Amino acid sequence: MRLKRIGALAAAALGIVGVTTVLVPSGVALAHGSMTYPASRTYACYEDGRLGGNGDLNPTNPACAAAVQLGGKQPLWDWYGNLISQAGGRHREIIADGDLCGPTTKYDAYNLARADWPVTNLQAGSRITFKYNAWAPHPGRWDQYVTRDGYDVTQPLKWSDLEPAPFDSVTNPPLGSGEYTWSGTLPNKSGRHVIYSIWQRSDSPEAFYSCSDVNFSGGGSGGDTQAPTAPGTPTATATSDSVSLSWSASSDNTGVASYQVFREAGANDVQVASGSGTTATVTGLAADTAYQFYVVARDAAGNTSTPSAVVSVRTGGGGTGTPTGACAVTYAVGSAWSGGFTANVSVKNTGATAVSAWELVWDVPSGQGITQAWSAAVAVSGGKATAKGASWNQNLQPGQSVSFGFNGTSQGAPANPAAFALNGASCATA
Incomplete structure (x- = not known):
């Protein structure tokens, strides 16, 4: 199902569970962001519309004007709000071909397949400073993809139109004066292309999307257009929580x-x-878990190889190995009533390595049960409770914390659990 077709239903649901964008009377939101260099379509059309003055938006660029005629001016006032609140990294799964530049109903007009969108001129293979406006700071990762050679801008943008690997990626870039900035090397391309940016927040499943129309000069036949050969099939050696990979080099x-x-x-x-x-x-990595890895080579001009063959490997059981990581748990009963209570739990990775697919286990005190949980899946079996992270918070970087809560039943005053273990490692408690 195309995401935009369920946009109205999603908006209604947001009205129930909480809205991520807060509007003020001027029409400016207090969150979110978009690429400002190279300019995203919504930002470029917003700036084009501002040239008309009088406090209104009246773009003269033909593509921008067509988008306003189709979808109104509000997407331009909200040029920074092109997002999906529950993406959780599932971009290719939930965004249909043709919807990449505007994956929800509100921004559908910015999917128009036209060759006259405002364009940013760039030098192929050069270093530039990417700029991404931030109405509110959030940690996360930005991936920039570029369209393949031969991409036709007059056709709807599909996932297969993008190069398979991002030519630029950055995690938590510097933020100053309301703007994220970082340096990156442009790919070796020639002529009209689209740079597609995905910002996936790490503290929320929310993700932001933008299409920047660009024109590359100095690339193509005048530069390096030959991609590296595919790397050799990796070999893998696993422990209970890590995998060491090696592969034969590509040529270029x-x-x-x-x-x-x-x-x-x-x-x-x-x-x-x-x-x-x-x-x-x-x-x-999680113990006793199957993983698959592959490798892509990249040259200085930004050409990327086809992927290597995939290697499959399983981590050790972890019974006698090193635990996944040190941890600290804070457990607090927020409220209690006759026969029930609410508990809030915070888990912190105090180790030096990341914890993937975390699972927190504890013995349920006598006379207690668990009826409902949020921000984690909690199940009770054999007197033990196991909490597993949701798709958007299942990994813990060193020093990072995650919180969840649940409602429980209790015979008398609810007692706190005596001990917790995170992926097999005993945790300190507070």
Whole structure:
């Protein structure tokens, strides 16, 4: 089902569970953001519309004017709000081909397949400073993709029109004066293309999307257009919580600049390592779990290879190995009543490596039960409770915390659990 067709239903649901955008009378929201250099379609059309003056938006660019005629002016006043609140990294799963530039009903007009959107002129293969406006700061990761050679801008943008790997990725870039900025190398392209940016927040399933129309000069036949060969099939050695990978090098006419290691994750593969060498170690993995990895090579001009073959590996059982990581748990009964209570739990990774797919286990005190949980899935079996992270909070970086809560039943005053273990490691309690 195309996401935009359920936009009205999603909006109604947000009215019940909480709205992420707060509007003020002037029409300016207090959150979110979009690419301002190279300018996203919504930002470029907003700036074009402002040139008309008089406090209104009257764009003269033909594509922008057509978008306003189709979808009104509100998407331009909210040029920074092109988002899906419950994306959780499932971008290719929930956004249909043709909807990439405007995945919800409100921004559908910015999917128009036209060659006259405002364009940013760029030098192929050069270093530039990306700029991304932030109405409110949030941690997360930005991935920038570019369209393949031969992409036709007069056709709807599809996932298959994008190069398979991002040419630029950054996590938690510097923020100053309400704007994220970071340096990156542009790919070796020529002519009209689209740079597609995905900002996935790490503290929420919310994700932001933008299409920046660009024109590359100095690339193509005048530069390096030859992609590296595919890296060799990786070999893998696993412990209970890590996998060490090695592969044979790619070849390239000018030289390989870096390798990107990806973990297969259904429709949304995750980059887990990068570097100039032909080895990598992926840490913070769950014990006794199957993983699949592959490698992509990239040259200095931004050309990317086809992926290597996939290697499958299973981590050890962890029975006698090193626990996944140190942890600290704060458990508090927020309220209690006759026969029931509400508990709030905070889990912090105090170790030096990430914890993937966290599971917190504790013995349920005698006379207690658990009836409902939020921000985690909690099940009770054999007197033990097991809480598992949701899709958007299942990984814990060093120093990061995650919180969840539940309602329970109790015979008398609810007692606190005596001990907790995170992925097999005993936790300190507060």
